[in-house]
Amino acid sequence: MMALEPHGPDTFVGTGPEYPWGGLYGGQIVAQALRAAGHSVETRFLPHSLHAYFIRAGNATEPIRFEVDRDRDGRSFCTRRVVVRQSTGVILNLAASFHIVEDAPSAQAITMPDVAAPETLTSPGWSELFERRFVTTSGDPTGRATAWLRLHDEIADDPILHACGLAYVSDDLPTDAVFTVHPDMPTGFPHEVANPHEILTSASLDHSIWFHGLADPSEWQLHDFTSHGVGGSRGLASGQVYTRSGRHIATISQEVLLRKRRSP
Numbered sequence: 001m002m003a004l005e006p007h008g009p010d011t012f013v014g015t016g017p018e019y020p021w022g023g024l025y026g027g028q029i030v031a032q033a034l035r036a037a038g039h040s041v042e043t044r045f046l047p048h049s050l051h052a053y054f055i056r057a058g059n060a061t062e063p064i065r066f067e068v069d070r071d072r073d074g075r076s077f078c079t080r081r082v083v084v085r086q087s088t089g090v091i092l093n094l095a096a097s098f099h100i101v102e103d104a105p106s107a108q109a110i111t112m113p114d115v116a117a118p119e120t121l122t123s124p125g126w127s128e129l130f131e132r133r134f135v136t137t138s139g140d141p142t143g144r145a146t147a148w149l150r151l152h153d154e155i156a157d158d159p160i161l162h163a164c165g166l167a168y169v170s171d172d173l174p175t176d177a178v179f180t181v182h183p184d185m186p187t188g189f190p191h192e193v194a195n196p197h198e199i200l201t202s203a204s205l206d207h208s209i210w211f212h213g214l215a216d217p218s219e220w221q222l223h224d225f226t227s228h229g230v231g232g233s234r235g236l237a238s239g240q241v242y243t244r245s246g247r248h249i250a251t252i253s254q255e256v257l258l259r260k261r262r263s264p
Contacts, residue, residue: 001028002035002164010068012036016060020126024058026092026204027171029084031164033094036066038160041148045098046214048161052094052207053073062086076100112242113137118148118220130169137224144210145225146238151218164235165217166241166250169207174254175202177225178235184260198261205234213249220244225252233259236247 003014014036030052038047043235058064064086071079077099083091121133133148149169155161179185184199215221225239234255241250 002032003163004032004036004039004066007065010033010070012039012066012068013048014064015068016058016119018060020156024060024064024091025127025171027053028066029054029058029092030094030171030207031081031168033066033092033166034133034159034167036068037082037094037096038098038162038164040068040080041073041078041098044100046101046159047211048097048099049169049210050094050096050167050208052092054092054206056086056088056091056203057203060089061088064091072122076102077082081087090224107246110240110249112222112246112248113146113224115146115222118150121148123147127172130172132172135222141180142225143177143181143229145173145180147173147215148178148220149173149223150220154218155216157216162214162216163211166211166214166231167181167209168219169217169221170223170241170250170252171204171207171223171254173223174207174227174237174239175204175256175258177227177237177239178202178256178258181227181235182230182258183192196261200258201261202259203257205263208253210251211249212251213247214229215243215249221249223252230258233257 004014007013014032016024019025067083069081080096082094115135119134123134125132130151135146135147151165222242225237227237236255238253
């Protein structure tokens, strides 16, 4: 999926499988767009942030075109814009910034929550590409969704691919955090509600990731998201990603659209 085919200067074409809801998964498009941007920078630059807008639903039966603009090449930072297109028009806009690895002090100010190990948990999954294990955290679960996530397959020891792998799974959990505060969602989500999408329809609107460090996404990583409310059919979730050892590697924010499902 990350092996994009060159189609002219800074232009690439990719494909993706059809997902259970009939379209493309947003995390896939974000990951592929980041991969396309990464092809245009020197290997000494690594992604430190991305910001994406989901514009149209993707079609799994068509190729996906990624057009990269080189906004700036600096000594320490490179900035890229990626326009993602299909026959219906633009389906995603992404801006990404890359930074050299600087020899500078570091400090971690937050701590991973104390949760059960992924091997002791079970959760339903919808994808053959990654596993998800929901965990229960202490305190009020309203507004919070926490789970271990990992890719099924091992990937190459390539920091850009590690970032792409994290970007791929990062679109999975934010909506769950917003679901927990929605007045139409029954008590007990996500552990006691089989299919929340029978109650609410949802779509990712925009998505941001700040990479504080990189780690192999085929190993378990804890995603811990919080949402403080919904309004105007939109809800915002922000979360942290930790390695199993507790290292804080990413901060993620996403706004989602939620509407009550109508009868056919």
